[in-house]
Amino acid sequence: VNVAMQVAVMMNYNPIYLLGCDLGHKQYEKGREPDPNHFDPRYNGHDDEMWAGRDETLLYMHSIIAKETKAAGVDVINLTPNDRLDGIYPRKSFEDII
Numbered sequence: 001v002n003v004a005m006q007v008a009v010m011m012n013y014n015p016i017y018l019l020g021c022d023l024g025h026k027q028y029e030k031g032r033e034p035d036p037n038h039f040d041p042r043y044n045g046h047d048d049e050m051w052a053g054r055d056e057t058l059l060y061m062h063s064i065i066a067k068e069t070k071a072a073g074v075d076v077i078n079l080t081p082n083d084r085l086d087g088i089y090p091r092k093s094f095e096d097i098i
Contacts, residue, residue: 001058005065005076015075019094021062022083023055055084062088 001021008016026036035043066088069076078089079097 002061002065005069009069009072009074014073015077016069017077017079017097018085018089019079021078021085022080023058024084025054059084059088 001018005016020039028034028036062085066076076089077097078085078091079094081093085091
C-alpha cells in the first residue's frame with residue numbers, strides 16, 4: 001500500500017480511494033490452516049510467521065501517508081467497511097462512489 005500510494009500521488013490521482021485495507025490480521029498456522037487474512041483462503045502469503053505488531057505498524061504507516069498526502073493536497077478516501085482506519089482518513093461507502 002505504501003508504494004502504491006506514492007505512485008498514485010506521483011501520477012496525480014486525486015482523490016485516492018482505499019478499499020480492502022481492513023487490518024485486523026489473525027494468527028494462523030501457515031501450511032496447516034487456510035489464511036484468514038486474504039480474500040481467497042488458498043492464498044499462500046509471503047510471511048513465514050505472523051507477528052503481533054503488524055496492525056500497529058500498518059496504522060503508523062497510514063498515519064504517515066495521511067499526513068503526507070494532506071500536505072500534497074491529495075484527498076484519500078477510505079471505502080473499506082468495518083476497519084481500523086477511522087480517524088485517519090475520511091470514510092465513504094463503496095456504493096456511493098460507484
